[in-house]
Amino acid sequence: MATQTPQPPPTLPPVRACIFDLDGLLINSEDIYTDIYNNILHAYGRPSLPWSIKAKLQSTGRSGFLQLLDWAQLPISGDEFLAQITAQYDLFRRSKPLPGVPELLSTLSTKTSPKVHIAIASSSTARAFGIKTSHLPSITKHVSEECRVFGDDPQMSDAKKKPMPDIFLLALGRINKSLGPGEREVKAEECLVFEDSVAGVEAGRRAGMRVVWCPHVGLRGLLRGREEVVLEGRSAGVEEGKGEMGGKGGEGEKRLWSRDGWAEMRMSLEGFDYEHYGICLE
Incomplete structure (x- = not known):
């Protein structure tokens, strides 16, 4: 250990x-990403993002995003999900060190x-x-x-x-x-x-x-x-x-x-x- x-x-x-x-x-910004993901998930009646999935998203690009989509099972395409994430990017203007x-x-x-x-x-x-x-x-x-x-x-x-x-x-x-x-x-x-x-x-x-x-x-x-x-x-x-x-x-x-x-x-x-x-x- x-x-x-x-x-x-x-x-x-x-x-x-x-x-x-x-x-x-x-x-x-990771906390802000979580807020963004949860805003979308909750809009479709899905639970908040668990760390068991969040951990796979961090820094991994498309592979992590695909695992999120597989878990979320939303009634929208991956492109639409990504568009909804991008639409909330203004939230990052409140980021801090x-x-x-x-x-x-x-x-x-x-x-x-x-x-x-x-x-x-x-x-x-x-x-x-x-x-x-x-x-x-x-x-x-x-x-x-x-x-x-x-x-x-x-x-x-x-x-x-x-x-x-x-x-x-x-x-x-x-x-x-x-x-x-x-x-x-x-x-x-x-x-x-x-x-x-x-x-x-x-x-x-x-x-x-x-x-x-x-x-x-x-x-x-x-x-x-x-x-x-x-x-x-x-x-x-x-x-x-x-x-x-x-x-x-x-x-x-x-x-x-x-x-x-x-x-x-x-x-x-x-x-x-x-x-x-x-x-x-x-």
Whole structure:
């Protein structure tokens, strides 16, 4: 099982780049997505979305959406369901940063020496990103446009979505293209991925990167006791749970590490441990 004691392998170099997911990691948009899904489900007399289904939606693109449709059994087509979701996108204009996020991004981008590079790698579309973050300069000002990769990027396809590693490797490539004169290329093992989804953790591990998993309290409750499987990047081995939306699940350990030291679970990005990852602050 996962351990409460940090286990950093001594051979790992200091982190030189951080790659962030967006929804449910930097901003509270996963809760807004849940509101949108439930608005539609309730309109057709269906129950609220359970975390056992919600977990399959996170970061997985079309495959997760198809599983939602199969569970929901709505009297409308998939295209109509998607249209009803898109029609509610204005709700994302009320999104806000999650605890600790503005401070973490600001510190990484302005107070690290040597400089830590930042990228975003999200399954969201570029248009959706704009709606969700245009009012949040604490998010957008710290990540340059050339270091943002989205699900509709020309170099992405549904077959390359998380849990495949492509989006993180693409983000690393963008970081390396942005390096200044004399800067050494960043290697995968020098990258730290921040994710809230199970599929995202697996994608980061497959990319050969270290991972910080910061799950929603509902997902944490669903997967209690199976944290090690997630942290090792074995999402296919995570058995379906019984947790429901709004269920309690945040009690107990706030931080856990995988046995190999490559992945950490924490319930918030507040008080991030820079020293543990070899990140030096000015």
